[in-house]
Amino acid sequence: MSADAIVPYASISPFARGDGVETRLIIGRERVDNPPFTTGTTVFPKGSAAPMHSHNCDEQVTILEGRAMAEVDGVRSELGPMDTSFIPADMPHRFVNIGDGALKILWIYAAAEVTRTFTETGETVPHLSQGDKV
Numbered sequence: 001m002s003a004d005a006i007v008p009y010a011s012i013s014p015f016a017r018g019d020g021v022e023t024r025l026i027i028g029r030e031r032v033d034n035p036p037f038t039t040g041t042t043v044f045p046k047g048s049a050a051p052m053h054s055h056n057c058d059e060q061v062t063i064l065e066g067r068a069m070a071e072v073d074g075v076r077s078e079l080g081p082m083d084t085s086f087i088p089a090d091m092p093h094r095f096v097n098i099g100d101g102a103l104k105i106l107w108i109y110a111a112a113e114v115t116r117t118f119t120e121t122g123e124t125v126p127h128l129s130q131g132d133k134v
Contacts, residue, residue: 043103053117
């Protein structure tokens with residue numbers, strides 16, 4: 001680990017989440033000592049989605065490319081580039097790619113240790129672990 005101030009995006013290895021979905025961890029405990037937050041990107045191919053889930057911390061999601069249907073606590077909203085959502089801890093949510101191409105999101109978690117709880121099963125897994133799939 002280090003305290004590097006610059007992280008070239010091309011140097012970050014993608015984490016395959018299934019169904020062609022890829023996540024890249026930009027800042028987190030794996031890269032920086034004692035970070036106050038965790039950030040990264042996820043790319044969803046056309047027609048793919050994240051399952052309904054919640055986290056142990058607040059989350060901000062900004063759409064970088066494409067079109068998304070955000071479902072947050074049962075409310076659906078269509079989002080495009082640079083539209084942003086704030087999702088409180090433990091609130092069920094998901095993003096669905098409704099565009100003609102890839103959907104790329106930037107996410108920021110308000111914690112260094114992040115978990116994902118799948119709404120359908122109630123299973124909680126560490127963020128970006130082998131169980132953290134779509």
